[in-house]
Amino acid sequence: MSHARGLVTPAEALYQVIARPAPLCRRRLLALPSQTRIRSFNPPQIATYFRSRLPTSPNARFEKPDPFPDYIKNDQIASQRVYVLHPETNDLDEPRDRKKLLRMMGDRQRLQDEGIGIFMADEQDAKRKDEDELLLVQMGIGPEQIPVCKIMERKALILQRMERDSKAKERAKATRAKASKELEVNWAISQNDLRLKLQQLEGFVSQGKRVVIVLAGRRRGRKATAEEAEDVLLQIRQKVREIGAVEGRPMQGNMLGSATISIEKRS
Secondary structure (H helix, E strand, O other), rough: OOOOOOOOOOOHHHHHHHHHHHHHHHHHOOOHHHHHHHOOOOOOOOOOHOOOOOOOOOHHHHHOOOOOOOEHHHHOOOOOOOEEEOOOOOEEOOOEEEEHHHHHHHOOHHHOOOOOOOOOOOOOOOHHHHHHHEEEEEEEEEEEEEEEEEEEHHHHHHHHHHHHHHHHHHHHHHHHHHEEEEEEOOOOHHHHHHHHHHHHHHHHHHHOOOOEEEEEEOOOOOOOOHHHHHHHHHHHHHHHHHHOOOEEEEEEOOOOOOOEEEEEEOO
């Protein structure tokens, strides 16, 4: 018995299995309700609070903080020309181009050949490798509003800042030491309490402080007599003379009322 030849070739059969269903799937997809269609994806926006804390540049997180934020130096100097102080004479040279000067600072020999001095740390001061770096530091404003600068080793600038901070602390300490102190004395004060107050007065004056004695009457209790008030005032002034102090100004106020006496060390 002879077999009938197939009406469909293998290639046509494969086409019907793979390619033919595609239009059907597409028709079904188009037939879906509009609510079920896939919508485009929009990435969520970063909140402003967090976006403000992102690095402004790729290398921002790796940038080292400025160790001398209170000094104007190098490219922070706004002027194109600067005066350079000589470390030995403090004389001003002719104004120089700032950018050219910054390029020259990489070669100390070239600076020396140009007659430009460097403010260096003392040899006995130990320096790390990076403390040999040279910095162009603005010190003030010179003629024609041109900045006056020093070329300094980093170590020299560190020592200068330490010295400046130390002097500032000493000035603040001296100011606190000279701050005025206040002693309250009642016109009817007992002799023992008055003796303690006068000892405190002597201690404050010996420290260089200005002392303000506030004299007042008691709100409650026994009132002082005029003789007692005069005796209190007399003992205070005797103590002032004994410790070498003076009244800064005459007594302000009234006897048996409110009064103040300003006392300071004799200059």
